[in-house]
Amino acid sequence: MTDQSVFIQQGLWARLGLPKELCWGFVGIFLFITGATIEQSWLASMLQHRGFDAVHISLLSSVFGLCVAAVSWFSGIGAGVLGLRRLMWAATLLYFIGSVPFIGYALPQGNYPLMVASYALRGVAYPLFSYSFLVWINQRCEPGILGRAVSWFWIAFGVGMTIVGPWYSSLMLPRIGETSTLLSGFAFVALGAFCALVLNRDRPQWQRGGHLGAAFAEGILVLVREPKMRLAVIVKTINDIGKFSLVILMPVYLPRFGFSIAEWLTIWGLVNVVNIFANYFFGWLGDTIGWRNTVVWFSGTLCGLAMLAVCYAPVLFGDSETALFLALALYAIGLGAFGPLSALIPSLLPENKGAAISCLNLGSGLSNFVGPLIVTLCVSPFGVEGTLWVIAGLYFAASLLTVPLRLPEATGH
Template sequence: MNNVLNKVGLDSKMALGFIGVMLFMMGDGLEQGWLSSYLMDQGLTVQQSALLFSVYGFAAAIAAWLSGVLAEILGPRKAMTIGLLLFIAGTVLFITLGLHQMNLAIMIPTYSLRGLGYPLFAYSFLVWITYYAPSDKLATAVGWFWFAFAAGLNVLGAYYSSFALSILGEINTLWSALVFVTLGATIAIFLNKEDSKEKNSNKFENKKDVVKYLSKGITIAFENPKIGLGCIVRTINTAGAYGFVVFMPAYMMEVGFTRSEWLQIYGALWTSNIFFNLIFGIVGDKLGWNKTVMWFGGVGCAISTAAFYYIPATMGPNYLAATIVAACFGACLAAYVPLSALVPSLAPDNKGAAMSILNLGAGLSTFVGPAIVGVFIGSLGVSGVIWIYTALYLLSAFLMKFITLPKQEETESADLSDLKRAVGSNVN
């Protein structure tokens, strides 16, 4: 069995951890496709529902930033345990107090508490991987993480809910999330074989050291501008995906697709994504992390984003063509996977702080994507929004020219000089 796992780039000692993450994220994501409509059926307005999810996203962004530094200070296991406890507390309070009374003033803080949980759990495990995996297999290991993360959050959780809702009902389906997160956490934290005895336990001898490292989770983006650029690229990475869910369903149905067909097309996007998370992790280790993100990620997403609009616009409700385009976009989103190997490698002595900046980008994408829709769709329409996303993906490809490992600096120092001239005093 160990030989089989090693051949696919999955270390046997960490294998249980990936399974645990998948189960945890399945519990976290089981309400994604239906909670908003359920709340509106219970009397909330569209604006109130949007506010609830916006604040939840803000909480998740903060937790995503904290995950790296807390994993560094406390160790991954302890940081993941905190994430589990926050998720359980938030779920219990949200269901018993918030949903029971349908009181938005209670629902917002309790659901946000739940939102603090999953980034601390999942992204702390990602930090664990960056310390444990050998550098020549790091992108592959990161690819396995994103495979487990996306499979649980976007596929298995939704698939489970499609059956559970008719049997358990909405409230009991939400309660069942605790079963998956507890089981996943038990596997990832307590049964995972890798002994992560806090490698940095002697690093923080007093409170001043802790405070200093917390601030490092911000200052490192300015001390090492490449890490700050990595945050921008990571924000762009999933901004389009989060923005699409706001306006693409209505657009696709305007074209002539049924709601069921759109859901199947959207499902194809994420099914493709989870498998290409693995493929591009391996490609990144072979071809190069920087090149994979630049060409397959940035340029690939730019092309497939434009195609996502223009193929239905010109061909009408062609289900096969739209499904292929969606699958291509999902695959290209996965090509950003090596970024999670590249950025922490830029700060080998402060990987947790570097990952905090990268995770902040992941959280910020939940704001940037929908915000672009809200600001521009009224004046520019769907095509205008599509071109904004397309331009952003091309920008991310351009920025990858400057996010290079130290061993590449001699041959690419001219590129960095160009960047310094472009951004002036922001690059030191």
């Protein structure tokens, strides 16, 4: 192959924003996330049928989310000390260590304390694995394609968690039951790790070294020193609160209007197909008009309006699958507009990208905690409708909070 043909081939991949060296890594993220989060769209419904109330269900999700947040933050600051591949192998091991007691004993016996502990341990696997790979993307890609590159990451992440996982579950649950469906996730996780860490032969450039304690201290100090980083964490936290709230609220809310759980799972998977296209479109738009501008004008505005639409579509139209789909599709589009945050936040501190990525990952992880926590705090006093109004208000606030997140002059975008 001539140098010119290599240039043309690499140029095509570059224009798509998909680094050729990391293609197997993206496949691995998709497979790993599918297996590691296979239960997220139906676990609340299953626990409700087994006699657990909404408070216990949301508390389980909140503890899970708090652990996810802590590990997400660690994946950013630990990368430069322990190495990205080492963190991703550790994540794979943690998934199996947590899953065996959760599926094999805690769920069948209804042992709530063990359920909380083992589910939290199982839960830290997917952020450690996936957000370590997000660090890898940020170090590999040039700024001109970074918005599109991170959009591919969120596409792989979202397809696994919100499309293939729910659709696969809707097919398998009636046929093989809950326990076997959970166990089948083992195959997805193992195959995902194989693709991302064996078939993917790229080697991260981030140099290992230094002390973990110093990295921890720097990760904390950057939040103290940099007001933009504190705002960035808040905005990134709000990013996914709807997603982690809806999977708890909708299986409880929608049956009042005649929807079945199978219908909810099908619609939830279908609208996230829309999110695939939205993610890439807003990644391209961010690279074109600016990452901050894209988030300010489209993300929180669309998501906030969507939460209100989700609230009132069943009230106004009953069990209309079309109305519910359109409301949730608007949310999926707005969620895609948050994608450029994954390029914007690390670029706010070009001299200390590791600490900035730890802030990005902290916000991503906190969504897992804050979403269920909002349900825990709001659903009793305000009901499902009031809780959706609270979430909508937070989304509108996110757009305003993004306004001060201006990049250093030399960075652009």
